[in-house]
Amino acid sequence: MPVKDAQTEKLIKDTAMRIFFVEGNIHAKTQEIADAAGVNRGLIYYYFKNRDHLFDVVFTEAMSVVQNRIKELFFSSKLEFREKMGQFIEFFIDNNLKYPYLEIFLITEVNVGHHVPHQEKAQITKLTASIEGELKEEIRKGSVPQMSARQFIINMISLCVYPILSKPLLKELMQLDEKGYLALVKDRKQLILKVLFRD
Structure with missing residues (x-):
């Protein structure tokens, strides 16, 4: 089994995030994501098991940016x-x-x-x-x-x-x-x- 590469994983996540939330293609198939990322479709399954899991990962990541900013401003800041x-x-x-x-x-x-x-x-x-x-x-x-x-x-x-x-x-x-x-x-x-x- 090949060793997982953080750069490839990030490339797939960034590509999926762009397709889902920037372009609005929320129903994009794994092949579309793989083609856009320039990787073999099998790598998506290797890193993320399936399309739904990949979607959950990128959605959670996108939302965590908002959550972290809320924490900084409203729970830590003295402004x-x-x-x-x-x-x-x-x-x-x-x-x-x-x-x-x-x-x-x-x-x-x-x-x-x-x-x-x-x-x-x-x-x-x-x-x-x-x-x-x-x-x-x-x-x-x-x-x-x-x-x-x-x-x-x-x-x-x-x-x-x-x-x-x-x-x-x-x-x-x-x-x-x-x-x-x-x-x-x-x-x-x-x-x-x-x-x-x-x-």
Whole structure:
């Protein structure tokens, strides 16, 4: 049995992540992934057993980037609440631009009866609890309208993600080329903060 090579394994993972979450070909077959990576299809089975396992590995890896940033900002950082939100919004938009089909995949999976992984739900529960206290203080100061932490999180996610989920529609309706679309999304980073927080 050949020795596993970390570079080949990474090449397959990176290729699969690009095909699934950048190009949006979530139902890509192992042969398509192998061809794109320039490897024999047998290597995918050697490193990952099957296509579903490969998918799980790259999905977990993509989500762990978001989880790690949440941990850094909301569970370790001493930044002011608004600054935390500003940094997270910038990261979240950039990450969704990098993997524009990741959120669509999540929504599709839940719609067909699959469940959000336990660690994802636990992370959101912990994040909601973490935000609750800081949000109450912002509400007390008049910086944020009265609302629950859940509503605040939904507002933030919606404002960040919708323009990326609806990219083809927005580009057509607003007659934007790729450069114009990216400029529009970039402008939203500060605009979202102004919507969430009263100046």
